Amino acid sequence: MVKKPILVELNYILYFLIALFGIMYVASSFLIPLTIGCLLAMLMIPVCRWLEERNFSRFAASSLSVFAMVVLLLGLSTLLVQQITSLSNDLSQLDERVSNVTSSAQDFLDDTVGVSKDQQQKYFAEQIDRFGEGVASYAALFVTQLGAFLVNFVIIVTYTLLLLNYRGRIKNFVLKLVERHTRGDLSGSTGKVVHEVATVANGYVAGVFLVVLILSVSSTIALFAIGVEHALLFGVLAGVLNIIPYLGSLLGSLIPVIYVLLTRDTLTYAVIVGAYFLIIQQIESYVLTPNITGGKIKVSPLFTILIVLFGNLVWGIAGMVLFIPLLGIAKVIFDHVPQLDAYSYLIAKK
Template identity: 25%
Template sequence: MIKQIELPFFAKIAFILITLLSLGFLFYIGKDVITPVLMAFLVAVLLLPIFTFLNVKFRFPRYLAAILSVLFFAACIIGIMVFISYQVSDIANDFSTIKKNANSFLVDIQKFIKDNFNLSLGEQNKYIDDVAKDSVKNGKATLGSALISVSDLLLDCTIIPIYTFLFLIYKDHFILFLAKLIKKENHNTLKDILCQIKVSVNNYIISLILEMIIVSILTALGLWIIGVKYFVLLGLITGILNMIPYIGIMLAGVITIFASLTGTPETSVIISILIVNVIVQLIDNNILVPLIINSKVEINAMVSIIGIIIGGAASGISGMFLAIPLLAILKIIFDRIESLEPWGYFMGNHMPKKFTWRIRKIKIES
């Protein structure tokens, strides 16, 4: 354990809260720079076994081993994107069918609203026209935001591989830097922290990929059973988007419903799609996440949800994705520093079997 200077309890709390708030503020104002660096760090940890294998077993130079590792990762991502693009082009060929079925579906919905909510077709169309006018007014701002998002995405796709390459090249340099910051008697603790971070982050990413594969297979199987076209593509998209907490599965459901209109506009098919998504999510949340994810990252649900919300508010989808591994790293550090150990316990998911306060009654004689 790293021994710290003894301070009053209120001073410790104040320092910890000020440090966390400062780190959060720095992350918020520098998210455009920090987020790609953190994403590259996760990718570098994932590729570290491949880099070590090439560098140690095959005695490749560090630069060549790093380049091959990054190229392997990029090839996997590009392969998935090419498959999705190829399938999406097929869906685009069915656009006329989608438009026809979508109009038929909207007519059915309007009839349902008219029959159950006494809202005439004219009133519904007027409301739709008003919404369309508002959309046109905000169109320029939306288009500008979309262009900025696309440009940021392209920049990240370029710079993250570069950062990953540099992390792999300068891995030992960074470790030595951390060792120089800490006294020699605490080097064993530092080594333990770094090893645990590598294992925890690596296991988390691998578990996330495994969860994505299982969710993709289950969704594709369910869509195939109910007769949805492009079930393989939609299953893969659902698995990928499921990696984004909360909003990912909802977005995947909207895409699946839209793609199902290539075959039929029947409401029963759309209801079946929703049922498939709900069943897959129940399996994911109650079996896959506890068995695969939570067993690798020992963070309780409350801290995870708060961290994901804060990450989303600070840096959008990237922040939500980074929240869990960053919390896991913080917990590893907290568990190995004596003054921060209670916070590590608070973040964990170890539930005591039984805990009761025992208060002795003291009789005061006058």
């Protein structure tokens, strides 16, 4: 007699999760920009409050905050484009170096595997022909993706502005809704939950940007000191790509290492660059992220990894980034709902 209610409750939970993540998967094109807009709006709340305390209207404070954010992002994008353009000009002068590396690789394959240079060249020629046939489609895909990115950027900025402007009304709506369905039993704690949710999201997003800034500055200085050209580009890329959990840090370190291998006649510089990124990744993993962002979310490493992988399954790369603060927000709600305290205990860091 006891097992039946438990099974019924588990079925309800299972149905809810299937419906929730099914909707998130199907409506990803709508929910991803909205989620990013919500997180950015929570990040901008302290700035808006600071401006409102100086007699700015809510709309003026929201508009000025979002405008400053857009200018900062556009400035960073312009800087990266200029650096990438400069890098592409340098890479066009590396034909001889690339030819030597290719020739060495062909000699290695010929000696170890037994594949002759003629066979290798024939294979590469076939691959180049196939690639050439797909250049047009790749170009069309790039234009489409660029257009989609620009549209999503405008949508995210619009969401951020409107959410900041109407944040008071949204908060009051949540309070009224909870008070109506609980007859006032949870009305006192609901305001606290809303405040903690905003604090967690704000702290996490601000922490992520702080980690990116620290990594970008430190990597730029280190690469410049080592003598790597385009140190600013590689340093900023290493910091920005670190937003993508696990994969981003690896990619951010491989790009400068490969560049150094192509531009230097000795392996010493590549080894030094690789050693630096190995050290900085350990510092980021065990010092920066746990102390700057980990303290805001308070979720165990096990469930952090699980939610990152599950986020990739549902929303792709965006899910790997966004599902971590969403899990932190869910934990805040679990903490304040007695019926869900077991789930909070399960995913808690301590």
